[in-house]
Amino acid sequence: xxxxxxxxADDLEALFELATRTGRGMTxxxxxxxxxxxxxxxxxRSIEGTAALAEQGYLFVMEExxxxxxxxxxxxxxxVGMTQPFYNYRISTVVHASRELDIWTKMTMLNIxxxxxxxxxxxxxxxxxxxxxxxxxxxxxxxRFMFLAQFPERFPQRICAEMRGHFDAQGESPFWSSxxxxxxxxxxxxxxxxxxxGKKSFVAELMPRYPVYVDLLPPEAQACIAKTHQDTLPAxxxxxxxxxxFENHIDIFDAGPVLESHVDTTRAARESLLVPVELNEHxxxxxxxxxxxxxxxxxxxxxxxxxxxxxGVLRLTREEAxxxxxxxxxxxxxxxxxxxxxxxxxxxxxS
Amino acid sequence: xxxxxxxxxxDLDQIEAMARAVRxxxxxxxxxxxxxxxxxxxxxxxxxxxxxxxGEEFYLFVLEDTASGRLFGTASIVASAGYAEPFYAFRNDALIHASRELKVKRRVxxxxxxxxxxxxxxxxxxxxxTMIPPxxxxxxxxxxxxxxxxxxxxxxxxRFAPEIFTVLVGITDDKGVSPFWEAVxxxxxxxxxxxxxxxxxxxxxxxxxxxxxxxxxxxxxxxPDAQRVLGEPHPNxxxxxxxxxxxxxxPDGFVDIFDAGPVLTANVAICETVxxxxxxxxxxxxxxxxxxxxxxxxxxLTDEFRCALAYLPNPLPGQSATPLPADxxxxxxxxxCLLLANGDRIRCxxxxxxxxxx
Numbered sequence: 001x002x003x004x005x006x007x008x009a010d011d012l013e014a015l016f017e018l019a020t021r022t023g024r025g026m027t028x029x030x031x032x033x034x035x036x037x038x039x040x041x042x043x044x045r046s047i048e049g050t051a052a053l054a055e056q057g058y059l060f061v062m063e064e065x066x067x068x069x070x071x072x073x074x075x076x077x078x079x080v081g082m083t084q085p086f087y088n089y090r091i092s093t094v095v096h097a098s099r100e101l102d103i104w105t106k107m108t109m110l111n112i113x114x115x116x117x118x119x120x121x122x123x124x125x126x127x128x129x130x131x132x133x134x135x136x137x138x139x140x141x142x143x144r145f146m147f148l149a150q151f152p153e154r155f156p157q158r159i160c161a162e163m164r165g166h167f168d169a170q171g172e173s174p175f176w177s178s179x180x181x182x183x184x185x186x187x188x189x190x191x192x193x194x195x196x197x198g199k200k201s202f203v204a205e206l207m208p209r210y211p212v213y214v215d216l217l218p219p220e221a222q223a224c225i226a227k228t229h230q231d232t233l234p235a236x237x238x239x240x241x242x243x244x245x246f247e248n249h250i251d252i253f254d255a256g257p258v259l260e261s262h263v264d265t266t267r268a269a270r271e272s273l274l275v276p277v278e279l280n281e282h283x284x285x286x287x288x289x290x291x292x293x294x295x296x297x298x299x300x301x302x303x304x305x306x307x308x309x310x311x312g313v314l315r316l317t318r319e320e321a322x323x324x325x326x327x328x329x330x331x332x333x334x335x336x337x338x339x340x341x342x343x344x345x346x347x348x349x350x351s
Numbered sequence: 352x353x354x355x356x357x358x359x360x361x362d363l364d365q366i367e368a369m370a371r372a373v374r375x376x377x378x379x380x381x382x383x384x385x386x387x388x389x390x391x392x393x394x395x396x397x398x399x400x401x402x403x404x405x406g407e408e409f410y411l412f413v414l415e416d417t418a419s420g421r422l423f424g425t426a427s428i429v430a431s432a433g434y435a436e437p438f439y440a441f442r443n444d445a446l447i448h449a450s451r452e453l454k455v456k457r458r459v460x461x462x463x464x465x466x467x468x469x470x471x472x473x474x475x476x477x478x479x480x481t482m483i484p485p486x487x488x489x490x491x492x493x494x495x496x497x498x499x500x501x502x503x504x505x506x507x508x509x510r511f512a513p514e515i516f517t518v519l520v521g522i523t524d525d526k527g528v529s530p531f532w533e534a535v536x537x538x539x540x541x542x543x544x545x546x547x548x549x550x551x552x553x554x555x556x557x558x559x560x561x562x563x564x565x566x567x568x569x570x571x572x573x574x575p576d577a578q579r580v581l582g583e584p585h586p587n588x589x590x591x592x593x594x595x596x597x598x599x600x601x602p603d604g605f606v607d608i609f610d611a612g613p614v615l616t617a618n619v620a621i622c623e624t625v626x627x628x629x630x631x632x633x634x635x636x637x638x639x640x641x642x643x644x645x646x647x648x649x650x651x652l653t654d655e656f657r658c659a660l661a662y663l664p665n666p667l668p669g670q671s672a673t674p675l676p677a678d679x680x681x682x683x684x685x686x687x688c689l690l691l692a693n694g695d696r697i698r699c700x701x702x703x704x705x706x707x708x709x
Contacts, residue, residue, distance in 0.1 A: 094565070096539050098558035101550065105539050105562065182571035183448055185455040205450040210461060210567045215538045217572060 003323050004143040004302040007043050007059040014070035022126050027196035029124045047297055054082035062140050065323055071131035072140045075124035079156055081117035084200045088113050091248040108214040112207055122161040135304055138344055141238045143302040145268035146293040146340055158262055163236050164229035165254030175255040178221030183208055191253055226250050226257040241346050242267045272342035275309045279328045283315035289344040294324045309341050354659035354688050355499035357398045358411040360391050365422040369478055375523050378548050379476035398654045402510045405430035414496045417688055423483050424496045427476035437466040439554045440605040440614055460570035464563055472511040474500055477591050494702050497594045499658035501624040502649040506698055513619055517595055519588040521612025522580040531611035534577035582606045582613045597704050598623045623704035631699055633691045636680035645702040650689045657689045675699055
């Protein structure tokens with residue numbers, strides 16, 4: 001069975017091994033034992049409530065319960081930009097109009113912004129290639145919305161997620177070549193690395209301080225604006241299904257879109273249900289896939305169950321209940337667990 | 352003999368013909384008879400007006416051949432650029448983008464719409480016919496036409512601002528396409544350069560504020576061909592450009608908002624033609640000298656201002672640039688042309704600024 005759970009200290013080696021497989025473009029999850037140790041420690045303090053808001057963050061791993069192998073990782077930062085500024089371009093509109101000449105021109109501008117400061121961020125999602133089978137990517141990504149729905153008091157009102165931007169066949173970002181390269185004078189990878197490792201002062205020193213007129217940029221740079229990297233499109237689709245939307249913020253280096261939402265308007269917050277569990281070895285499988293999470297902060301877990309709640313209870317097999325660490329309490333209903341349940345995919349809209 | 356004088360309404364036909372010959376088209380010399388007529392009328396009024404501080408005056412000068420009465424050129428001065436309106440130019444600022452940690456440092460240029468030239472006097476509308484009489488030296492005539500305006504300014508300082516500037520035509524191809532306009536102006540105006548150039552009059556129209564960028568434009572983000580023409584004069588403007596530079600005008604970090612042509616600025620007081628000019632008395636003395644140093648000689652009149660070239664005796668080696676005697680002998684032909692009687696006040700300035708002389 002596949003399970004998503006909060007990271008533990010003993011996941012270090014497994015995370016290190018997983019990080020060696022990420023390659024380019026995963027700047028926030030690198031095979032660096034010291035950094036990973038710190039990150040796990042940070043999660044522990046966040047859960048215990050001893051971390052300041054600026055450093056609160058949660059890391060989740062995907063585990064194969066039979067082998068105990070860690071095959072995926074994803075993260076949730078509680079509030080970005082609280083120590084180092086969180087930079088984006090905000091896309092804004094300026095209309096230049098003259099009645100005298102009968103001219104009306106709508107110009108699009110990029111403004112450096114810190115609008116997303118204090119937002120929670122969905123980030124660092126990586127699934128090992130051999131674990132990329134149906135449902136796993138969705139479970140891994142969406143598990144974070146179950147956590148948000150369960151513990152909204154631990155988060156600000158809004159969340160965001162940065163999508164990788166467009167890169168050409170040579171692996172270059174046309175937006176970087178046309179815009180960033182003129183200002184930052186370093187390579188894209190170096191800029192991306194420094195930025196994701198908290199060394200952002202160069203951004204303030206070198207970034208364009210004035211708004212940039214999009215219409216004056218080369219067409220290939222314009223085409224990159226808010227364009228998602230081909231490999232990231234499935235991830236974007238998953239997030240959009242949960243209610244996240246592109247709201248005119250893009251990355252300052254590759255112009256990739258930022259998806260945003262209010263926590264309380266996410267599908268998980270609006271549509272998930274808290275229901276008691278009932279153990280039943282004969283519970284039918286093969287129904288609609290549901291995300292099911294427990295309500296434990298210290299031992300948060302999410303699995304997929306191919307079954308909907310019925311008559312106000314969710315029937316679970318012994319194996320499913322064990323994976324979630326829940327019980328029906330047997331004779332004593334006082335210790336009967338409740339779980340949060342949400343269909344893995346939203347109902348298809350009828351057109 | 353060619354001389355410069357104020358334009359008159361009776362010059363309209365000839366001025367219109369010149370305006371139609373100008374390439375590239377100048378908003379300051381529009382091929383539009385009614386506009387030209389209005390300008391001539393304003394110019395006549397301006398020369399006649401009693402002015403003690405620069406306002407909306409406009410002074411249009413023509414270059415006339417005494418023998419034929421034919422006009423060979425025109426040049427003007429706007430007393431106060433923009434007058435009641437702002438005068439727009441792009442200021443080209445260098446911004447330092449440096450990071451000590453990354454050990455990088457770079458100057459990033461940005462063009463900002465600026466009103467800083469507003470209210471300064473502007474030399475404009477320069478056009479010299481290519482068909483000037485062959486016995487005349489074109490380089491000298493060009494300087495006569497351009498600098499006659501400085502001779503006028505030198506004698507009527509209260510009519511002009513202490514600082515002057517000129518905007519020269521920028522690079523366009525033979526079809527009139529300006530790479531800078533294509534990269535910038537067209538994006539905002541969605542029209543052809545020539546159309547907006549004529550509509551724009553003197554870079555002061557309200558629509559410029561409405562349409563042109565309110566934020567700075569980063570030069571490195573512009574297409575390379577637009578960057579290349581920044582501050583570069585059109586081939587037809589290279590001569591006027593050098594004439595101004597010889598006079599001490601400097602490319603001071605401004606360019607035109609439409610074609611990125613160079614803007615040259617100077618302080619009137621330290622302008623060579625003004626600084627090296629002297630007041631003398633004219634003595635009519637028959638024949639002209641055919642050797643010596645070429646000088647600009649102007650009468651001291653306003654509405655009947657005239658300026659022409661004369662060869663005056665060479666200064667002695669080692670002497671200053673103003674060795675002329677108190678009474679300067681001028682030929683009868685020149686004195687007639689300049690409307691001078693014996694003893695009339697004149698202003699003389701070396702045609703070529705000191706140091707420029709061979």
